[in-house]
Amino acid sequence: MATADLSAPGGFRRRFSIAHWGIAGREALAGYLFTAPALIGLLSFTALPIVASLVLIFLNYDLLTPPTWASGSNISRLFDDSRMLIIYRNTVQLVAGATFLNNVLGLLLAVGLNRSMPWILRYILRTSIFFPVLTTTASLAVVWRFLLTQDRGVVNFLLGQIGLDPVPWLSSSRWALISATIYDVWKSCGFLMVIYLAGLQGIPVVYYEAARIDGAGRLQQFRNVTLPLISPTAFFAVVISLIGAFQIFDNVWVLTSGGPGDASRTITMYIYEKAFRGFEMGYASAVSFTLFMVLICLTLGQFWVARRWVHYE
Amino acid sequence: MAGTLSSNTETASAARRARRSPWHYLGESVLWALLVGIALIEVAPLTWMFSTSLRDPKNSFDLPPDFWPTAFHWQNYHTVITSPDIEFLLFFWNSLKIALIVSAAQLLTCSMAGFAFGRLQFRGRDFLFGLFLASLMVPATVTLIPSFILIKEMELINTHWALILPSITSAFGVFLLRQHFKSLPEELINAAKIDGATYFRIYWQILLPLTGPALSALGIFTFLGSWNNFVGPLLFLRDWDLYTFPIAIATLRGYMGTGNQSEVLAGIMISVFPILVFFLFAQRWIVQGAAITGMKG
């Protein structure tokens, strides 16, 4: 009875559609239709631009006058550009520093927050630490610029109160990048904390109980249970913080404008300046292509690392 | 009896202490110091901003700094809100509008593609999905220049479309939602197929409601990304009345140019305040949403 009722309309539909497409064909059509919007977006705003930027590398183009053929001059210029080295060094330092600190701090804070405590305390701590994530990077960088000014700045005043010398946060090559890193960690470590917190809460309690029965202390539990089981989360967290850190732009744009000299200029900022301040679209594309290559190598490296170190259950 | 009881507890706690101290207490105090210390550092710039935004502009740079309001010069807020050239409410609305449209568009396109990649069989599926995966590696900076030329050719410069169109989909979102669709039980779909449901019905009525957490995660990610977008507006928007918050505030510093720090900070406070209220009420939801991206990655 049930079979007859259910199969009748289904059978009809199937027969109807088979006539035109077949089940597989219908499913394929659905597949193409469902992916179409995303695919169109991907092709027009990622794939097409990548191809276009490959072409741009071989052109001299200033947006205002028609492009001219540059052959390999934009590429050879890369090797003569002494600023590139400094800027990549800055970028790597900022990316490494921010990724490392964000993740270590994020994990420690998550471990700290993942223990028994009154809910109100947990609420206050979590709110305080996470909230900066929701503010806009550029606006709060304006605030931090006020705080970090060398003369009559707030932070230096507080340091003076405990007997420390003023620090040239924004104006010295040694500190400018550190300031940018501090700001990024201030802004993002709460986000990493939340991701790690979810990872920690996903670890079944039985593992800890088993470890305790084996006589493992807190530290051993952390090393033998928490770390391996959190590694997929950590892998994800490191990947997104790396991608985020490579794109740091508004942070340094507002805090230091890339200075002093080039001391805190990042590769993203350099590309932007070459393109939209110098109007050298060809050369800017060549520079951005180097970033593309670096990121491909990095991603491949990450997957290699993941295969060796990340434990999936 | 009292003696035995106390000696019992003593042995128990002594045993625990023997296992835990001194590392346990050291670890505990380090964690607590870290939690409280970081929480204070995270909050201090915000309370400083609030306190200083309430100072008389003439005293905005006075030391020592306030981390709690001591003056209540609400006039600054009035000046900022009523300023004819810097329409904060408009900037807020622009930012909100763009972020909402972009989030909605991404939820739709990514979940549709995620459904197809996770649940449907069709020729070229793995190749197409591979394309999405590969594009995860492409930083926005690389496509910035050609995108500008493209937007220019489409004559969309100085419109909000210039910010919306390039963001209608994201490889990350497709990836995230594919994983979710894949993890849903097969029986659901089989039953629906037997019911004769169309693919659209399977997607829209049966599976999509079950991906709620992943959707909210993507929504939050996207919303934050758009809310924070700086390069896009910097490049594409020219008219003040189209500006979004981040670019307006970064410009405000130079534009007001008269060093009225308190007013600049009042402007930033106005941008932060609605987010704070929203967050206090929806914290659980936001935090869970943000967290879920990590669990499923």
Add this chain to the structure above:
Amino acid sequence: MLRLSGLGVVGAALAACVAPDGASSGDAGTAAQEPVGIIATTQMPVNTFDNSIERSLEQLPNIALEVNANGWGGGGWDGYSDTLLTRIAGGEQIDVIMIAIEGLGLLAAKNVLVPLDGFIQADPEAEEILMNDVHVTLREMLQVDGQQMEYPFSWNNMVMYYNTAVFEEVGLEPPANDWNWDDFLEACLAVARVTGGADDRFAYSFWGGGMFGMAAWYFNNDTSPLSEDWLESNVLDPKVLETLQFLADLILVHKVAPNPEGWDEWAQFHAGNLVMRTCGRWCIGGSLEADFTTYNIQYQPHQAGPIRTVAGTDGWGISTSSENPDEAWEVVKLLSGTDASLDMVQLGGNIPALRSVAEMPLFADYGPANTALFYETLDFAATVPSPPNFNAVEPILNRNYATIWNGEKSVEEAMQAAHDELVPEMAKLQG
């Protein structure tokens, strides 16, 4: 006598503006149609032109005028020109462009501006004003290869602002108009109070970079960062080095000047934490707004060579991309007229290009006691170095100056580095 003739010209100009001119009254038929949209862009606060837009409704009924702000792009005139070019490249409609001398070369080189000579010759009133009410220095500054590219609207020089209350407090006489660098340093040492505490008071701060701000110092030491023709680097000139050393010493040796990075000159000056600063007339605006009145101005202190002050002029020009250049020309005249100049003066903006306006009593009303000084300097003003690649030169200089102010590089090292960057950049101009 001169003043009277100046006013006469203004009267004529006013009459010309108020009465609809032949062209627009003759076009009564077209006036009923859709007005032509003209978009002007400026670096000034857009409310400067609110009244002008009102006036345009009456005086130019066939034109729908819009004035929008062109952002500074996070920099000075270099950022302004870049933003403007990006807008034009983006296909945006811009008919009337305000640009200062600093960006004029670049815009002219990119063929963005229409020469105005044709319009001026066909318009006797405008020509009369340009020839007789605008100083020759200002007029010629906005010419490229002998063609008038922009119609002058306002200009600036750089003078020393000082806090009169602090000078009185420490018992210093107001600076004389012939003071030199030694006098200046003496004054700095007398007024500064820097201990690292809450009541720190700095003597002087200056734009850490910026061609205009630095030229104010260079010109008073008979030198310039670029050669006379603006085609070559001159940063290794001993007098350039001497100037930079003097300024660096204020920060690093005498510690009377703050590091400019992140330092908010305006607010600190108004709060009394900064006693002296170098600025043009536009700084009056902020002081008016902040009700700050205990200040006066004096010439920049002088060191060597003839007395010179730096000057930069801005004006309105017509974009080559404008589809309605004739209407744009009407807007250029409206936006550089007497009324628009008066609006700007009252907001504490720049010095008007029209002598007749600068000589009105009203000009002196909106400024410190010594306000007359602003216009007086014009006779010995020299143009701020403004090569066509200004947008590349200014960032190079700024980047390298920053390494002097923070004490990381000696003046010689930093300028050698700047020179090495400037040489290939300047070579592009000759090639």
